[in-house]
Amino acid sequence: MPARAAVLPAQVSPPAFALSGLASHELAGVEALALPFTVVDGRPVLGTGAAETGDSLGLDLVGLLASRRAKGTGGEVVAVPVAAQDAGPRSVLLVGLGASTSNDYRRAGAAVARAVFDHESVATTVPAGGDADALTAYVVGSMLGSFVFHWRSGGPEHTPVRRMVLAGLSGPDHAAALERGLALGGAGWRSRMLATVPSNLKSPEWLAEQAAELADECDLGYEVWDEAKLAKQGFGGILGVGQGSATPPRLIRLDYTPSRGRRTPRVVLVGKGITFDTGGLSIKPAEGMTTMKRDMTGGAVVIAVMGALGALGCPLRVTGLVPTAENAVGGSSLRPGDVITHYGGRTSEVLNTDAEGRLVLADAMAYALDKLDPAVLVDVATLTGMIKVALGQWTGGFFANRDPLAEALARAGAAAGEPLWRMPLEPDYEDTLTSQVADANNAPGGPGAITAALFLQHFAGDVPWAHLDIASTGDAPTDSFEWTKGPSGFGARALLTWLTGPDPLAGIA
Numbered sequence: 016m017p018a019r020a021a022v023l024p025a026q027v028s029p030p031a032f033a034l035s036g037l038a039s040h041e042l043a044g045v046e047a048l049a050l051p052f053t054v055v056d057g058r059p060v061l062g063t064g065a066a067e068t069g070d071s072l073g074l075d076l077v078g079l080l081a082s083r084r085a086k087g088t089g090g091e092v093v094a095v096p097v098a099a100q101d102a103g104p105r106s107v108l109l110v111g112l113g114a115s116t117s118n119d120y121r122r123a124g125a126a127v128a129r130a131v132f133d134h135e136s137v138a139t140t141v142p143a144g145g146d147a148d149a150l151t152a153y154v155v156g157s158m159l160g161s162f163v164f165h166w167r168s169g170g171p172e173h174t175p176v177r178r179m180v181l182a183g184l185s186g187p188d189h190a191a192a193l194e195r196g197l198a199l200g201g202a203g204w205r206s207r208m209l210a211t212v213p214s215n216l217k218s219p220e221w222l223a224e225q226a227a228e229l230a231d232e233c234d235l236g237y238e239v240w241d242e243a244k245l246a247k248q249g250f251g252g253i254l255g256v257g258q259g260s261a262t263p264p265r266l267i268r269l270d271y272t273p274s275r276g277r278r279t280p281r282v283v284l285v286g287k288g289i290t291f292d293t294g295g296l297s298i299k300p301a302e303g304m305t306t307m308k309r310d311m312t313g314g315a316v317v318i319a320v321m322g323a324l325g326a327l328g329c330p331l332r333v334t335g336l337v338p339t340a341e342n343a344v345g346g347s348s349l350r351p352g353d354v355i356t357h358y359g360g361r362t363s364e365v366l367n368t369d370a371e372g373r374l375v376l377a378d379a380m381a382y383a384l385d386k387l388d389p390a391v392l393v394d395v396a397t398l399t400g401m402i403k404v405a406l407g408q409w410t411g412g413f414f415a416n417r418d419p420l421a422e423a424l425a426r427a428g429a430a431a432g433e434p435l436w437r438m439p440l441e442p443d444y445e446d447t448l449t450s451q452v453a454d455a456n457n458a459p460g461g462p463g464a465i466t467a468a469l470f471l472q473h474f475a476g477d478v479p480w481a482h483l484d485i486a487s488t489g490d491a492p493t494d495s496f497e498w499t500k501g502p503s504g505f506g507a508r509a510l511l512t513w514l515t516g517p518d519p520l521a522g523i524a
Contacts, residue, residue, distance in 0.1 A: 023216055024166060029158040029204060030128070030176050032193060035138075036185035039064040040071040042138045045180060049108040049127045049139035052080060053115070054087030062112060064140035064183055072097055072107070080109060087111040089119030090126040090496055110141050117152040120145055121432050124156025125497040131176040132161075143183035147192035150184065154196025155432070155508070159203050159497035164211045198326040199431070199508050202319040203497075206504030209315035210489075214291035214308045218262035219339040222288060222314065226267045226337065229322045236270030248358065250338075250382075252374035255355040255365070257340030259295060259348025264340035266379065267314075269321040271333045280390035280524060281332040282514065283383040284321075287372045287396035288314030288339030295342050295349055295368030309502035310372070312489045313396040314339055316506040320514070323507075327515040334387055338375035342368070354453045358382050361473065364450040367458035372398045373470050374457060380474035390524035391420065392480045394471065395506050397489040401463035402438075406487045409495075411435045411505055414468040415481040419522035424481055427513035432497065433505055435483065440472060441465055479523050 039048050051062030059080035061069070069076040074095060083093050091111030097104055108130050113119035123141050131137045142153035161175035181193070209217075209225065223239045230237035242263040245254050250266060257264030267288070273279065289310040293299060299307070314337035321335040349355075353365045355374065359381040363374060376394050383389055402412040411428070413435045415421035421437050428435035444466050447459035455473065459466040468482045488505040491498040513519055 040068040045138040063144040089113030090122030120152040121156035122496040124153040125160025128160035138180040150192040151196040155200040158200030202323040202507040206315040206319035206507040210309040210502035219265040238268040240266035251356040252378040259345035260341035260343035267337040269335040283389040285394040286313035286317030288337040297368040336379040362453040364453040395483040397486040403487040428509040431508035431512040433509040
């Protein structure tokens, strides 16, 4: 096994948040103030705390907005410098709230966070005019807009603001909304961080170690299968994909049980954990490999979700499975034409070694059906380039074998700011999976996202099942509101929003 790279350098943390019942102009010792506004019939309208703050600083904020031709869209920022004064702010940020939807509050939070990088403190009344959902969305946006990853010898180029005071807000309801935002934003941060770590450190063993640390931190059950245990129990898909790499594969299991729900139904989440994907012998072109450190985004999402369930009060038992391997080129790599036997006995002819994600997912799904009695099964994976062709880079695709499950996931994605679009499980393409020597082939061609989902459907049995193909959203092409350029960790917030709702399985199971 090659020597492991140096330990990951210390990373930055999201801002520390504090609630305050004081108005923004009553706070001292903050470097910046962020205040809301909208535009109605072409005229700027100041939001909570903005007029009072403007008066206290001697600023005509409405006139400034008009002169800048501010549009008031969610996340627009108009910066106003303030003359130096003792213990007073150095700048005022006027932040657009659009139609004041949760999405607008989330975008406003991200915009404020980006505007105050390298600051010590900022106070804001942006979420004070909204409800609990608005506060949660603002906190999520602020956290994820602050995301930074670095491996620089001199430290990160920029750091998030250290402290964000949420002015005009106090009391238990606001505290609960803040805590929910911290848990959702923290899961998004964790999934993005895991997806961003370079693969010279991020091996299957390393990913299993991260899951073990999380299990200790969050009181989760934990089990890991090494290559010997995988072989003994017949996980041919995971072993086959990982057999060409010097870093052997793993299967990670995490278990969450609510304190009063040891007999509640179980949801099983399965996340693709390919820590680097060369394509194997069906090798990718060089430019196609540049983002492949994030091919374990599905696994990162599952790990992050498992860590946040307790804080968000999930009422169900949830098991997370992450089949993880490196798809490498080597003398022992899978060959096109090889046949593998999955857990449970179904066989696959490997026509394309770059269609490896479905092979590892299939093993974990078969294990879930055999051992875990799931009420619902959901897999999440950066699986096919074809889903990106269909949906671009800002919308995730998904398939489901039950309408109520599909509706629940679509609602959760919209509410969380991770939009999902349902794709068809079209049975007319089933015959493309035919193999002359095995139960199915792994690269049937045609509409690739659909045929990949049809391949996986055979491992879902008659259980309500959804397949999230997030290859479209696995990388953000640019900084855009709460998304930062690079690996996105997309999916954690959507799944958590569904799983921690008042009745996640209503009409489903």
